Amino acid sequence: MLYRFATCPGLFYTTPAADGILSRIRIPGGIISSQQCRAIADIAEQHGGGYVDVTNRANLQIREIRTGINTEVLKYLQDMGLGSRNPVVDHIRNIMTSPTAGIDPQELIDTRPFVQSWDNYIAAHPALSGLSAKFSVCFDGGGIIRVCDRLNDILFAAVLLDGHVYFRLYLSVGAKGQPPSDMGILLPPEKCLPVLAALADVYLAHSNTTNKRRLRLLELLNTLGCENYLQEVQQHLPFPLLYSDLTPQPPSLIGKAEEFSPFLQREGLGEKSNANYQHIGIHPQRQQGLFYLGVVLPLGRLESSQIRGLADLATKYGSGTLRLTPWQNLLLTDIPQQWVGDILREIALLGLDSSASNIKSALVACSGKKGCAASATDTKSHALALAEYLKTRLTLDCPINIHFSGCEKSCAQHSNSDITLLGVRIEADNETVEGYHVYVGDSKEKFGRELYQNVTFAELPALIKRMLCVYKIQRLNSDECFGEFADRYTIAQLQHLFNIIPKSLVNNKIPNFLEKSAI
Ligand code: SF4
Known part of the structure; x- marks a missing residue:
């Protein structure tokens, strides 16, 4: 199955690479179940090089595919909840959020429902197939593990104001390769999805969707100007956008965690970490008595036997869920304290480890x-x-x-x-x-x-x-x-x-x- 305008790899169209065909599976928020991992391990073994790569948007990539994955297998993967339910929108970039959403002890809000809602919205609106494959959205819940400094077209970053949680809206504008800029707009959480839909609609209204090369949101904003773009967005909304008089903040400074791994330091268990790699190692969750384990994946790569092994560990010790990170590592979550030592030993048996001081x-x-x-x-x-x-x-x-x-x-x-x-x-x-x-x-x-x-x-x-x-x-x-x-x-x-x-x-x-x- 081929998608005409795809310029980036996806599940439903093939992309040739120097080492064979490349297939990329969107994993919204990077959250994946043990069963889905086993299905992907099988596909990687039967059709690809026998391994998968975690990408910097927490997708999974299968490489070295010799002949295209057939419709029957694609249907099976869809039935497993992998890839978009609607192939015409499967090219749109994976939705990013903190890999610790919902378990982060310091987060202001659990962003998983926003990821799920936007993914459902995309699948239900085929007109969004006109979006650029690079149209990228990120939700940051304001916890210890932040993703707000990642490059995205649109960022919703949670902040606390007068005891209420809002999202600040950031858009990609100006020079390429820079983090998105603060638009000075505060959104109550329930307004994020309508605003996101309006942002997409205005983009589509200005973009020629028959062009093979789709306009980047940044290019449109640089041409049109943020003010004009947001005025048009406002016309699509039944409520007024709330402009704040807060000083604009670069995303890297929004609620940046000042302490790392407080539990580990207190317990004398941990290693120091720089901000982006605080997720490596064992950490307490916001749920009392439960821990998550950040596993180092050398260069983001996992052999299919390791994927199955990790899926088994997630089922045996946790809730059967794994989380891929934008730093190309992986978390096992919901591990009761008494099993922490066992899971660390079993991770080592898979040829993996969870030490932040590991150069890999x-x-x-x-x-x-x-x-x-x-x-x-x-x-x-x-x-x-x-x-x-x-x-x-x-x-x-x-x-x-x-x-x-x-x-x-x-x-x-x-x-x-x-x-x-x-x-x-x-x-x-x-x-x-x-x-x-x-x-x-x-x-x-x-x-x-x-x-x-x-x-x-x-x-x-x-x-x-x-x-x-x-x-x-x-x-x-x-x-x-x-x-x-x-x-x-x-x-x-x-x-x-x-x-x-x-x-x-x-x-x-x-x-x-x-x-x-x-x-
Ligand atoms: S950064 Fe690496 S993978 Fe990307 S185009 Fe350049 S050489 Fe290829």
Whole structure:
């Protein structure tokens, strides 16, 4: 079954990739049942490469499909509640929310009903097939695990005002790749869905749905202006939009959790974590006596046997539910306290773990040249090789988000990371070798600030090790993540600190002060 205007992979149309056909299954809110996991494991084994990838919108991808998935199998998946009930809208981006919605001890509101309602609305309104495949919606309930800094066209972020919960409306406007902007509008929760429907209707009214390339919401807002767009949205609504006089806030600052894992610190159980990876490890839920476990998925990938194993654990110890995260990891939820030790042991038997200090916990890579013709480098293999190299040479006490991207498109992670490695082909000594430009920290630039150019992959592991060693020594305190540390220095200062002459790293020259330290 093919959908004419699809430019992104979906379940109901095939997308060719360098390693075969790619199928993407939307999992609204990333919430999936054990039975659905088993069905996907079977499909991945029978039709694909025998594994699935969790994407940065908490979809599941099956790769290396040799011949298209037939109608009978698609119907079976639909009957299992996978993919949209209406194939013509299955191309629309997965609906994002916090993976801890409904179980987060600090959330202001459970966003799962909003995800479900919007998914139902899309399925019931075939006219929405005219939306761009990239039309993306996110609900953030204001808990510890936030998703409001993820790139989305439309964000509803919960805030508390005079004892009442509202959602602030954010829309994608301005430069590409920036988080959405605060529109200064406060919505009572029950008004979110009508406003979302009106936002979609106005988009459709301005967009030529016969064009193969659909307009992005950002492009429309940049042309039309937010004020005009919202005036038209208002005309579709039976109630007035409530404009607030609150100072506009970037989504990254909305209710950002200031403490991480308070329970774990109190109990002396946990490791430190940077904001985006607080979900890794064992954490108490808002439901007394129940815990969730954040499991590290190396590069977001799970073998089909691991999917079945996790599905069994979710049934045996929890409520039979798994939650995929936009950071390409996974949660098992609703685990009674007395089973926590058992589930940790069984996770290890599956070849997985749940330690935030595991270098793979925040390691991200796009499919790379094995799966994508645009890639300059074999990103996934390089990322795993780097993790192996660091594993025995460096002990981390917090996640370091290292992002390998095969080209500037940055499919695997749209936001800045601690360290971004952009794949390049380097001409040297009459041969072409794979390498990376190295970027660090937060910045208005797409990948952060450029630190080095053209580092060959042979030089890279020792370089990254050196950077992480210096970070551990020079950081202000153990709460300062690598990106924050890097942002305190100019590029020249960082280069001086890292004392980088890539060739010297090949020879393993390490400054004395590093060798003396207890790294
Ligand atoms: S980032 Fe570039 S190389 Fe990597 S998967 Fe996307 S398009 Fe391909």
